[in-house]
Amino acid sequence: MFSVTVRDHIMIAHSFSGEVFGPAQKLHGATFVVDATFKRPALDDDNIVVDIGLASEQLRDVCGALSYRNLDDEPDFAGVNTSTEFLAKVIADRLADRISAGALGPGAAGLTGLAVTLHESHIAWAGYERDL
Amino acid sequence: MFSVTVRDHIMIAHSFSGEVFGPAQKLHGATFVVDATFKRPALDDDNIVVDIGLASEQLRDVCGALSYRNLDDEPDFAGVNTSTEFLAKVIADRLADRISAGALGPGAAGLTGLAVTLHESHIAWAGYERDL
Amino acid sequence: MFSVTVRDHIMIAHSFSGEVFGPAQKLHGATFVVDATFKRPALDDDNIVVDIGLASEQLRDVCGALSYRNLDDEPDFAGVNTSTEFLAKVIADRLADRISAGALGPGAAGLTGLAVTLHESHIAWAGYERDL
Amino acid sequence: MFSVTVRDHIMIAHSFSGEVFGPAQKLHGATFVVDATFKRPALDDDNIVVDIGLASEQLRDVCGALSYRNLDDEPDFAGVNTSTEFLAKVIADRLADRISAGALGPGAAGLTGLAVTLHESHIAWAGYERDL
């Protein structure tokens, strides 16, 4: 299995609901360094997993739609705890939609898997992995 | 599949038995930066993989029981080469026991996998991965 | 010159005032990974720069008083842009006050300099350096 | 499953053929930081995954045969786009051949998998994973 990973980041405010979150129930924020990994069993005709330029662009776009926001105010996340692991899935699913829509080019039809990791600090990160 | 990882570290002395270890047969030591990854296919009611506060606490506890010791003197490891990969399994198994005993809370019942990586330097690390 | 550095982190929400900040004028947030460096020309009687346990504790305390907050609501920062570089100074000055007050022990009287770096992402960080 | 990873690096020149590569169609170069991960379900008689000394030596050797070269001039890669993901497979396959030939010692017979990751910058990396 081959893979290619590109990295970007978002900076957001949010708060959590539930005693399990302790002090994180208050409005606070995070930088999430976002790694998106694209997977396929065989390389395409250009000998690559994916057009890394397009992959970086699409990740930047998906990150741009989340960054510099208070996620508590986003209609998409109303009543939802925007945990690191949940946001990993949001980003993975949005990237998957773009891949289906052809945004990574025709070669990307061969992609079979996608993993997204969000690093919230030097001592904690979370991820979500799915098929395509 | 979702995952959450927390990081801690231990500082230990030990020696190895067997020619394969070369100079590491002498008493020496290591810092192991320890990453523990908790996995599950679906998030819990709080929209998380695990209570990250409890997970960090349990990892700190498991690390605390190993750190600042000469592992050659620990009864648990008598006659055993405490290699990086072996210690990854020790930490994973001890975390798994705590999960079974409820130390990560009731939500942790949904965890299905655990991976532990020990970084011994900037050029070498080892890991162990198991089901829960 | 000798130095010792310890690392901790804070997770905060804030917004900026001024066109120069672009999208960061909106309420957003950041994880700041905080490195505090203590300096002195000669080691103390224990052959160290500072009691690293006390230094870590004091840094955790100073970080704890900033973390999991919306800095826009903090009276200390009313009408102030809490930029990364500004926050580096805030943390350095608060640590310096604690050093003066003896919180790092009598050996810390020999400290002559302090530097604080705040990493806001994998591609940007800021710092402040001062004498003691 | 147990794993051990060792890190080395190569510094090469190359160019790519195909519009998808944009400016990388021109002769340029890269440092690839190379991580080779060796996997097996159970440890050997010395309680390790692999002799880390031999593993590092073999990786250094495989890297040495690629480094400080213009890959466009290498007969092995004539007419081939030496993408990061492709080079990950080259290194993995060359390591696998050496394992088969006994270069990692008799204990290495128990290895069942191999993964190679090449980091081309702080924001992009690629990998290849195979059975042994």
Next chain:
Amino acid sequence: MFSVTVRDHIMIAHSFSGEVFGPAQKLHGATFVVDATFKRPALDDDNIVVDIGLASEQLRDVCGALSYRNLDDEPDFAGVNTSTEFLAKVIADRLADRISAGALGPGAAGLTGLAVTLHESHIAWAGYERDL
């Protein structure tokens, strides 16, 4: 003293002249992860060291003029060993010229120092530091 650092990277081919360079006398290449640090003794009216957006843009521009090239073919570097430390100075001096020309905005007039570090691998980096 305050500082702000932004990171970018370049991917280049080059060769060196002189026996001291050993195998690096052959055409090879490197990724240089580039950190540019801007310094000043006091913050500007916006409470910052420099407009980080403009600083990142100017660094990207300076890097863009070097990246995806064979430096052996660049007229600017004819007959010159484009060592990591030399390239750090090239990038620092080009950034300094842009600062003088006002490319970082009027607030940047208060900058007094500039440091550039180029990471060529996980085990080697080089830098150049100058006044403004």
Next chain:
Amino acid sequence: MFSVTVRDHIMIAHSFSGEVFGPAQKLHGATFVVDATFKRPALDDDNIVVDIGLASEQLRDVCGALSYRNLDDEPDFAGVNTSTEFLAKVIADRLADRISAGALGPGAAGLTGLAVTLHESHIAWAGYERDL
């Protein structure tokens, strides 16, 4: 000012004497990732700070004389707390002696400063800086 840094590591056992060290009074150990930085105001005739091959070799040698040992048993360190900051000085001074003795070649005569940093974990490091 120009600089070049090379990285290596040591793995040692030791214990500390003094209540300030808490649990580290017991025999334990550490991996120290060692960064040695060589400085000079102008480049040499080859356009470099130092022959990076020789610098890496000398650092490896100096590290080799410390690694895979129990520092409590080393005559050089009898009755001394081998703290991270102290060991940074030991390594810097040993490198300085080698530079004086010509081990980095004649070009190294232009070196004016040396800094050594020892990373003991992901959250703590120490350094020593001196003139040459």
